Amino acid sequence: MTDAPVVDELTPPVRTLMGPGPSDVHPRVLRAMGTPLVGHLDPVFLDVMNEVQELLRYTFRTDNQWTLPISGTGSAAMEAAFGNLVEPGDTVLVPSNGYFGHRMASMANRAGGEVVSVDAPWGEPLDPNDVRDAFETHQPEVFGFVHAETSTGVRQPAVSELTEIAHAHDAFVIADTVTSLGGVELRVDAWDIDIAYSSAQKCLSCPPGASPITLSDRAIDRILTRETPVRSWYLDLSLLEGYWGEDRSYHHTAPITNVYALREALRLVAEEGIERRWERHRRVARTLVSGMEDLGLDRYAAEEYWLPSLNTVRIPDEVDETALIDHLLSKYGIEIAAGLGDLAGEVLRIGCMGHSARPANVQYLLSALEESLNRS
Amino acid sequence: MTDAPVVDELTPPVRTLMGPGPSDVHPRVLRAMGTPLVGHLDPVFLDVMNEVQELLRYTFRTDNQWTLPISGTGSAAMEAAFGNLVEPGDTVLVPSNGYFGHRMASMANRAGGEVVSVDAPWGEPLDPNDVRDAFETHQPEVFGFVHAETSTGVRQPAVSELTEIAHAHDAFVIADTVTSLGGVELRVDAWDIDIAYSSAQKCLSCPPGASPITLSDRAIDRILTRETPVRSWYLDLSLLEGYWGEDRSYHHTAPITNVYALREALRLVAEEGIERRWERHRRVARTLVSGMEDLGLDRYAAEEYWLPSLNTVRIPDEVDETALIDHLLSKYGIEIAAGLGDLAGEVLRIGCMGHSARPANVQYLLSALEESLNRS
Known part of the structure; x- marks a missing residue:
């Protein structure tokens, strides 16, 4: 208690936040x-x-x-x-x-x-x-x-x-x-x-x-x-x-x-306009979902009630979800998340929200996912 | 509801925060x-x-x-x-x-x-x-x-x-x-x-x-x-x-x-050390209190239980507290505060906290107070 702790300057790594939040801040x-x-x-x-x-x-x-x-x-x-x-x-x-x-x-x-x-x-x-x-x-x-x-x-x-x-x-x-x-x-x-x-x-x-x-x-x-x-x-x-x-x-x-x-x-x-912003989320998340399907990651939620801001995909049997999530974070600095509650171990949760809902983020995530899935 | 509000870029004025908080941020x-x-x-x-x-x-x-x-x-x-x-x-x-x-x-x-x-x-x-x-x-x-x-x-x-x-x-x-x-x-x-x-x-x-x-x-x-x-x-x-x-x-x-x-x-x-920090607050607030006493602003709390971080002084009869507080804010950008609860109308509350507990802040406040009190 007596000595003052020595704590280094704050230098967190740069992340690409594609989990359930927080998203990338503008x-x-x-x-x-x-x-x-x-x-x-x-x-x-x-x-x-x-x-x-x-x-x-x-x-x-x-x-x-x-x-x-x-x-x-x-x-x-x-x-x-x-x-x-x-x-x-x-x-x-x-x-x-x-x-x-x-x-x-x-x-x-x-x-x-x-x-x-x-x-x-x-x-x-x-x-x-x-x-x-x-x-x-x-x-x-x-x-x-x-x-x-x-x-x-x-x-x-x-x-x-x-x-x-x-x-x-x-x-x-x-x-x-x-x-x-x-x-x-x-x-x-x-x-x-x-x-x-x-x-x-x-x-x-x-x-x-x-x-x-x-x-x-x-x-x-x-x-x-x-x-x-x-x-x-x-x-x-x-x-x-x-x-x-x-x-x-x-x-x-x-x-x-x-x-x-x-x-x-x-x-x-x-500035963007609320309706245009909704449309951007749909458009960018659509690319994300199609890309994931091409990689063999099937959507969990049906199209009629698809939520563009938070995309759940089933984890293929051969994929170790924890290893995948850790690899994306440590190698690419990309955050995605595991399932929660009843869906723990069943799905991955991939956000596409706000400033993270950009084609560049989606492209980067898809290419990192491709490498990571082929690796496992 | 339909139109997007047009709100300007955030450009708040620079304040010197000597009220009951927030204090100046480092x-x-x-x-x-x-x-x-x-x-x-x-x-x-x-x-x-x-x-x-x-x-x-x-x-x-x-x-x-x-x-x-x-x-x-x-x-x-x-x-x-x-x-x-x-x-x-x-x-x-x-x-x-x-x-x-x-x-x-x-x-x-x-x-x-x-x-x-x-x-x-x-x-x-x-x-x-x-x-x-x-x-x-x-x-x-x-x-x-x-x-x-x-x-x-x-x-x-x-x-x-x-x-x-x-x-x-x-x-x-x-x-x-x-x-x-x-x-x-x-x-x-x-x-x-x-x-x-x-x-x-x-x-x-x-x-x-x-x-x-x-x-x-x-x-x-x-x-x-x-x-x-x-x-x-x-x-x-x-x-x-x-x-x-x-x-x-x-x-x-x-x-x-x-x-x-x-x-x-x-x-x-x-980095400062907690005890040195306590001592700095006492020292800088002591200068503040002495300076205010020189201006005819008597302390409200007795010396034995003086709180260096928040200094209360009695409002002289001839002083319009609201006008004083407003003048300090509008002319000097200095924030101090009125009394609260039972002490509304009785005292001014002047903080001396953290990064605001600096000789420069105290000197600036005292000289602004002197001008403001002579003015009223």
Whole structure:
């Protein structure tokens, strides 16, 4: 304890990030991270906050007033959604078709909710008929679903059908858009989603630490009229609104630099145009998937619910996945990931997100994969 | 909603940050923020995590194994402390002598604790006799105190006396060291503190977003044998330990860039030497306080519990505090702050923290203050 540790200068190797996140950060965003700070109550920062909120509304395709970054990584935004909306005793319906539905269950439980689930196998989206049945059986107050399941590479299609069922039962809908925001078609208002949350380090290609959330007026009304306080002070949106809303009063210190970075990442979204950005992700990921199929790596998720930002492929019997992943990292500096949960040992997960969704990255990965597969 | 917002490049003005935080960030730390990312499960990042933990132990003056940054700003670390240690039904003793004791009460309440308080007026430290009386009356399981109260500029002296009382009653001690870590003498092990938490943007001069916490084995034992789950999934230390401990298993995505920055800020602490750093804060803040007294600004906190990192001075009757603060910001780019809570309108709060605790900053502030006071 007495001696000061001697720790060398930070010199991490250069990586090409094609895993489930973080993705490669755009140089402009990295540069924004190096900007000297102003105070979190400085009038200049209040303008920055307004700009970030406006850019987030554009990216979420919403007019929701309550659209802001939560001061933590994606799971903090997820907990803000469940922790604020769910009151003790509420019935909360969550999906069982992937890793993050299970996390929803854990958070809803800790918020005091009674968790019930709508079943679907890992690797498939929810069937609206199953959702309707679950609503009739359980009459939940809150329904969470995962728009883009990072553990399976499945995109939930027909979101409007799900929200329609929920609203017909007077329930609230929370959408996990961690791996879709800014990369895959997502329309919060048109699809009538009550709360959507996301992260910075996936399709926005921003370092993690400030995580977008948007809430409808209807959701906010419920939160502001809760009978019990939110169990987290840090994530209590009724207090956070004092800071991000019109008062701009002190709640906690915002992660100033992460907000700078998010602003720059969202400027890049606005400059590209959100729809063109969705199209780029589809186009680049299509090349990636075709190339992998040519190498004998079959897709895991079906075409109808393919998630361009996160591509799962089956691991051929003869391939040692750990050796493959390690080889790509150590020889090429390329990060891809193994399967998670039920899909551990079954699939590889290959991201194509934000600034990583570039032809150069895909070409490099495919040629490195080819060498690596022939080697094993 | 349809059109992409046009938002200009980020060009905040240059500030001299002499408020209650953030403080000026050292250029080396800013540069670290611009470092391209590796993945949060990359072996290289696991080494970075180890280094940060080792540097934090040095800075906290502890051998505690569980010493890590929480993925949020200081209030997240505070909530991690109370939310993990407090179980529903526990009696939690908190101080009433400043703003952050009240925040402790709010967090302890939300964790299910029964809050009682030990009284002391704002602007004074806790008297060990009052703490002893409160222990005898209430027999609390958990006792929180603020080592460096940012709202009043008061340093709690005689910390060992407080922890001794608590431990004689088999209670656990949580210390708020947000405004002391890395700037004011703090000895977690020698003073027998069970949990201490802090923030990055005060005396460590690092952008906020990853916030130090350290826990004794005794505190960890209590947390790992809780009867009920922690109410926050994001801040559940028993889950976080899977990531920061030996397993390095996925819990949530760490704020990679903030960890890079914290590493660099802590390297600067180690290079300077923690005791020399405490001494620098005292020396530079002494010049600041003397200079302010020469300008007719009397200290608010008494010498015996002066907090060099956060200096409170009384506002003379003839001075319009808002106009003064605004003038310093707009003409000189200097940030100082008004009073908070009971001290709103009574004091100015002037930080002298980390990279802001430099003679150049103090000289600049004093000359700007002199002009501003003569002007009003």
